[in-house]
Amino acid sequence: MKELVRELVRKSLEQAYAKGELASGQFPAVVVETPAHAEHGDFASNVAMQLAKLEKKSPRVVAEILVQHLAAADTFDKVEIAGPGFINFYLKGALWRQALGEIDRVGAEYGKSRIGNGEKVQVEFVSANPTGPLHIGHGRGAAIGDSLCRLLDATGWDVSREFYYNDAGQQIANLARSVQARCLGIEPDDPSWPADGYQGEYIKDLARCYLAGETADAGDQHVTAARDAHDLEAIRHFAVAYLRREQDQDLEAFDVRFDVYYLESSLYADGRVAEVVKRLMDNGHTYEQDGALWLRTTAFGDDKDRVMRKADGSYTYFVPDIAYHLTKWERGFIRVINEQGADHHSTITRVRAGLQALDLGIPQGWPEYVLHQMVTVMRGGEEVKISKRAGSYVTLRDLIDEVGRDATRFFFVMRKPDSQLVFDIDLAKQQTLDNPVYYVQYAHARICSIFENAREKGLVPANLASVPLDRLETTEEMLLIKALASFPEVVEGSALNFEPHRITNYLQELAGLFHSFYNKNRVVTEEPALTAARLFLLKCVAQTVRNGLAMLGIAAPERM
C-alpha cells in the first residue's frame, strides 16, 4: 500500500520534471510514512520539503506542483497539502478493504516475503557452556535467537540454527574437578574444595548419577558413568554429556531447536585449531613474549594484543573461536549472526580481528552480532540475585515450569535486545489483563468463540466473492483493516533490524484494536450481509494474530 503511494509520487516527480516545472532533475529517495495522527491522512510524504532547497521554491509551492501531476483519482479520496509542506494522502476505503482478500487468500503465508532471496544465513545462539543448567540469560538468548530465525525464515532467508558447545578448556576442567570433589564427599567450604569449583546443587546430583553408573544421552554422545571417583577424565566425559542432556531437555521444553551442534573439542580433534595458529604465524601477525604466543590484534582495531597460546602450552578460548568462525565462512555462510549476552561483547573485536589476520578476504564487519543486555529477575517485588558459583539462580526450566512457555517467550522478546530486561515473575504468572501475552492470546480465543457462536447459528464463513466488504465502514473496522495491512511491513522491519519486539508491540496494538471493535460492534447480527463482512474481517484478524505469534514461537489458543 505504502509502495503504491511511493510509486505514484515518483511518477508525479517525473511528470513535473518532464514539463519543466521542476528544474533540478535530482529526486531524493521518496519517503512515505504513516503519520502519527489520523487527521494527517493514511500516508504522508515530505518530498516537497526535501526538494524545496534544490528547487529554490517554498515547500508548499513544490507540493502544489506535485499534487497537480498526481494521476491517481481512483486511488485517493483526498490529497492535501498541510503544515510546512507535507502531502497527505487519504486512500479510498475500497483499496484498504482489498487487503483483506489478500490475507484470506494467502492465509498462514500472510506477512511473509521474499526479501531474503533464499540466501543462506546462519544464526548462532544460546551456545551455553556445558557447565550448568541454562539460566535466565540463556533464556533471553534462546527466545530472541529463535524468534530471529523465525523472522528471517519468514522474510525469505535460508536459515541454519547453530549451537556451539564450549566442551573444552579450563572451565570444563573445573567442572570435572568439582564433580570429583562431590564424589569424594568434599563440601564447598572444605579447604580441599577446588579453586573456582562449581558449587551448585546440580553438581551433587551429577556426582550421584556418576557414582550410580547412569548413562547420559545427548546428541550423538552416549556416556555411561565409570563410577570411579579417581578417573578425572571419565568424570569429565560423563559430566559434559549429562549437562548437555539437561540443556537439550530445557531447550526442547522451550520449543527451541537447532540444526547444528558444533563441538569446540572437535576443532582440536580435527586439527583446525593448529591450522589456524599456523596460518596466523605464517601471516606474521604473531609474536612471542613472556613464554606465550600473542596475536597482534591491535593491528585490527583491538585495544590490546591477545594471548593465543599460554605459557603452559594450551590455547586461550579465542583461538578455537577463530577456528570455529572460519568453519562458518568455509561452510558458505555469507551472513552469520551471533546472538549473545552483552557481557561477552569484548569477543566481537577479537574474533573479527582474528579472522582479518587470516588474510582470507573475510569482510571486516563479519560476522554480525545481536547482543542482549542483562536480565534482572523480580519476585515478590525483590530482585533475585544470580550467582552461578554459589549455585543460587533462576534457571530457564524454573521459569517455564512456573510461568509457562508462551509467557516466558513473550516476556523475553518484548523489549528490544539493547535494553536491560526486568523479568517480573509475578506479572508473567498473572492470568489477567496486566499480562500482555494473555491480552493477545485472548483476542484470538475470543474470535474463535465468536466463530463458534456463528456456527451454532448455521453461519459459515463465506467466500470472498460473496462477502460485501463495503459494509465494513465503522472507525473501528477501518482501523483494524489498516493495522492488518501494515503487518508485512512490520515483519520486514523486525527482521531487517533484528528486533523481534516489534512483533510483540504490533500484536498488542492489533489485539487492542480488536477488543475495542468487539465492545462497540456486534458481529453476529440480524443482517446477513453485515454479519458475513464482519466474520470475514475477524477471520483475517485471527489469521494475522496467529501468524505473528508463530513468528515468536507462541501458541494461539482457540479457547482460554
Next chain:
RNA sequence: GCGCCUGUAGCUCAGUUGGAUAGAGCAACGGACUUCUAAUCCGUAGGUCAGAGGUUCGAAUCCUCUCUGGCGCGCCA
C-alpha cells in the same frame, strides 16, 4: 581510566530510521455486562524526552561535551 549499552509520565516501556500536537500498559480516579468470553472496553489525570551546546525548514531521534545506571576490560569462556 578505556570500550559497549542505557536514560522518555509515579512504575514498566513504545516511538515507523530526522517530521506535524511525544504514545501504550500498569498504578490513581470516574464510568460500561438481560447482548458473540468483563481475561474486555470507554473516559479523566499524568512530560523541561537526564543536562548543555551544535547541525537544519524541522531533533526524543544525528554530532560534541557533562552526568546517571548496567556490562566488559584475564596467559577464564
